[in-house]
Amino acid sequence: MTTIYLIRHGQASFGAESYDKLSPNGELQAKLLGQYFNQILKEEPYVIAGSMQRHQQTANLALAECFPDTHIITNNAWNEFNHQQVFAQYEPRFNEPHLLKQDVENEANPRAYLAKIFEGAIERWTGGDYHHEYDESWPNFKSRVETALQNLSDELAKTKPRYAVVFTSGGVISVAAGKLLELNANRTFALNWAIANTSMTTLRLVGNEPQLLSLNEHHFIKAADSQLLTWI
Incomplete structure (x- = not known):
């Protein structure tokens, strides 16, 4: 029976010109993940990563700690939605990422403020009235992720590796979990906000059907250094 680990990337560079790069903190998180894999994985896993830089960096740093010779299959079906466009369509000034970061840092409760912005932006994206304004609409993103998960499940059902590891993003993981739990869009993205970096x-694969075993495990980060635990 195959166990599938869906991994959110390490902390990226929020508010920078390019978000798609691990922060120094994110690099440390990825190494801790790899050290934990070295303890729990008894043989080399089948590995897939999205094509985004933060996915590839997380995969390489983690695997260097446990299975350095493992081949990484790159598949952009596991890429995140364009969150910067989703923010900018909700509030045009957020087309400049540093302005969003500036606003967040000026708030007494930065996480609560960003959660409010995130909720409003996601509601607009998923609501149904503005699908035509996005490069990738919510229905198309949801379909892409669900298809990627089913294609992976079908492949693993044939090859039957003991472990499969997918390096991806919070939105992707939320949609996959939401599919298995039959959640609506609002509840799906409530999960997204809670998923910690790395x-x-x-998931457990029964035949070619994935079943959810656990969500958002991050105890290995907290045990090593609680200051490294991040959600943004």
């Missing part, structure tokens, strides 16, 4: 969401 956390593990675990």
Whole structure:
């Protein structure tokens, strides 16, 4: 029976010109993940990563700690939605990422403020009235992720590796979990906001049907250094 680990990337560079790069903190998180894999994985896993830089960096840093010779299959079906466009369509000034970061830093409760912005932006994206304004609409993103998960499940059902690891993003993991739990869009993205950097969401494959075993495991980060735990 195959166990699938869906991994959110390490902390990226929020508010920078390019978000798609791990922060120094994110690099440390990825190494801790790899050290934990070295303890729990008894043989080399089948590995897939999205094509985004933060996915590839997380995969390479983690695997260097446990299975350095493992081949990484790159598949952009596991890429995140364009969150910067989703923010900018909700509030045009957020087309400049540093302005959003500036606003967040000026708030007494930065996380609560960003959560409010995130909720409003996601509601607009998923609401149905503005699908034509996005490069990738919510229905198309949801379909892409669900298809990627089913294609992976079908492949693993044939090859039957003991472990499969997918390096991806929070939105992707939320949609996959939401599919299995039959959640609506609002509840799906409530999960997204809670998924920690380099956390593990675990699926068990029964035949070619994935079942959710655990969500958002990040105890290995907290045990090593709680200051490294991040959600943004």
